Amino acid sequence: MTLFELKDILEASILVGNEQLNREFDKCEASDLMSDILAGLSEGSVLLTGLTTVQVVRTAVVAGVGAIVFVRDKTPPQAVIDLARTEGVPLLTTPFSMFVSCGRLHAHGITGLNEMKQLLISARPVTN
Amino acid sequence: MTAFKKSFNIKKRDFVRAGEASIKIQNILKLLNMDQKLIRRIAICGYEGEMNVVMHGGDGILTVEIDIEKIMLDIEDNGVGIEDIELAMQKGYSTATEEHREMGFGAGMGLPNMKANSDDFKIESEKGKGTHVHMEFIVSAD
Numbered sequence: 001m002t003l004f005e006l007k008d009i010l011e012a013s014i015l016v017g018n019e020q021l022n023r024e025f026d027k028c029e030a031s032d033l034m035s036d037i038l039a040g041l042s043e044g045s046v047l048l049t050g051l052t053t054v055q056v057v058r059t060a061v062v063a064g065v066g067a068i069v070f071v072r073d074k075t076p077p078q079a080v081i082d083l084a085r086t087e088g089v090p091l092l093t094t095p096f097s098m099f100v101s102c103g104r105l106h107a108h109g110i111t112g113l114n115e116m117k118q119l120l121i122s123a124r125p126v127t128n
Numbered sequence: 129m130t131a132f133k134k135s136f137n138i139k140k141r142d143f144v145r146a147g148e149a150s151i152k153i154q155n156i157l158k159l160l161n162m163d164q165k166l167i168r169r170i171a172i173c174g175y176e177g178e179m180n181v182v183m184h185g186g187d188g189i190l191t192v193e194i195d196i197e198k199i200m201l202d203i204e205d206n207g208v209g210i211e212d213i214e215l216a217m218q219k220g221y222s223t224a225t226e227e228h229r230e231m232g233f234g235a236g237m238g239l240p241n242m243k244a245n246s247d248d249f250k251i252e253s254e255k256g257k258g259t260h261v262h263m264e265f266i267v268s269a270d
Binding site for chain 1: 143144147148150151154164168171172174175179231232233234238241244
């Protein structure tokens with residue numbers, strides 16, 4: 001789905017990245033733990049988070065995260081917006097909670113980072 | 129002979145600027161047209177290292193050396209040091225404060241993630257003196 005569709009589904013406002021509305025995304029992660037983002041397959045994903053520090057943007061740049069959505073109507077400090085603009089990372093803010101945001105995106109076909117792998121694991125026959 | 133070498137200072141408790149050096153290194157590697165996955169691994173290791181120094185390390189220096197066959201990162205600090213390196217390397221082990229955790233760090237994943245993303249990982253530390261992490265990344269010829 002495009003960033004434009006994602007914005008619609010989350011009823012979000014775009015803080016940075018109006019020029020990237022056609023960019024495509026198919027996976028998402030939701031975390032306030034930057035360590036998890038850095039340790040995961042987060043490249044090209046959308047990050048849903050409640051954290052609004054500059055480190056969220058730096059984590060996204062380093063890990064190759066494609067866009068950041070702040071949940072619960074959070075607006076980051078101006079320094080965070082400026083950094084995201086410099087680095088070309090789209091920033092959105094949604095009124096929905098983390099849980100509801102995840103649910104909405106998942107219902108529209110966005111998957112988690114390891115979802116295929118996890119489905120295969122859960123499909124394995126149980127042996128004792 | 130090293131083709132390129134650059135060092136960056138990391139300031140104790142400078143949570144605002146932490147990560148700037150790794151993004152600069154990432155940009156240098158992009159200009160050199162390095163493999164995107166390799167760049168990501170190096171940037172992640174540098175960034176985790178910077179955050180470690182800012183959180184626990186006192187002042188430190190991050191050095192990148194770019195060679196034809198490999199890229200090296202060295203992160204040295206004069207901080208508290210690590211008493212039990214084996215324990216510090218365990219996923220989830222952390223001595224982070226509430227302040228670190230509020231910023232999304234300190235989950236005890238930094239050092240294991242640096243090891244996982246580098247081709248060679250060495251760590252030396254002395255309690256009260258500081259820590260030196262050396263990482264190497266092989267540049268595959270293609």
